[in-house]
Amino acid sequence: FTKNLSPDKLQLSAIKGSxxxxxxELDENVLMxxxxxxxxxxxxxxxxxxxxxxxxWMKLKTIPIFILLDEVIIEVCTCDDYxxxxxxxxxxxxxxxxxxxxxxxxxxxxxDGITLSINxxxxxxxxxxxxxxx
Numbered sequence: 001f002t003k004n005l006s007p008d009k010l011q012l013s014a015i016k017g018s019x020x021x022x023x024x025e026l027d028e029n030v031l032m033x034x035x036x037x038x039x040x041x042x043x044x045x046x047x048x049x050x051x052x053x054x055x056x057w058m059k060l061k062t063i064p065i066f067i068l069l070d071e072v073i074i075e076v077c078t079c080d081d082y083x084x085x086x087x088x089x090x091x092x093x094x095x096x097x098x099x100x101x102x103x104x105x106x107x108x109x110x111x112d113g114i115t116l117s118i119n120x121x122x123x124x125x126x127x128x129x130x131x132x133x134x
Contacts, residue, residue, distance in 0.1 A: 003027050017055040024048045026072075039082040045075040061106075064113035071120050078127040 003025040011020040026046035037043060050070035056063040125132045 001027055001030055017057050018052065020050070020052045022050050024051060031074075037076070040079050041076055042079050042083055043074065044077050045073070047073045049073075060110060064115050065110065067114060067116045069116070069118045071122070072118055073122045073124070075124045075126070077125070080128075 005021065005024060009021050009024075013019070024047070026048060028043040028046055031046055032043045035043075048069050048071065050068075052068040054066045054068075123134055125134075
């Protein structure tokens with residue numbers, strides 16, 4: 001999900017079960033696939049100024065993983081020509097997801113319990129005709 005993340009940028013505390021990072025560039029291609037943007041839109045930039053994750057290792061069965069994103073900035077533009085979509089990759093991912101649904105184990109329970117909190121999201125939409133921010 002990130003482009004410029006390196007181990008030296010992480011403020012990691014394994015005992016506390018926390019990790020913090022500042023100024024991360026998010027991978028636009030991964031986000032476009034995840035968000036399933038229409039082919040006439042392209043995500044040009046995604047940025048987060050602060051991210052934190054807290055994992056209570058000893059209570060992982062009862063207390064969910066908590067992810068905090070402070071400020072997320074997303075820049076989207078309209079495309080003059082439709083962009084290519086990777087339909088084969090999406091079909092494979094959906095098929096793989098359906099195969100994994102046969103069993104519901106500890107890993108699935110932990111992933112389903114993840115809590116994500118985002119303080120603010122700013123979306124900048126630009127086009128040849130107009131520009132909007134919300």
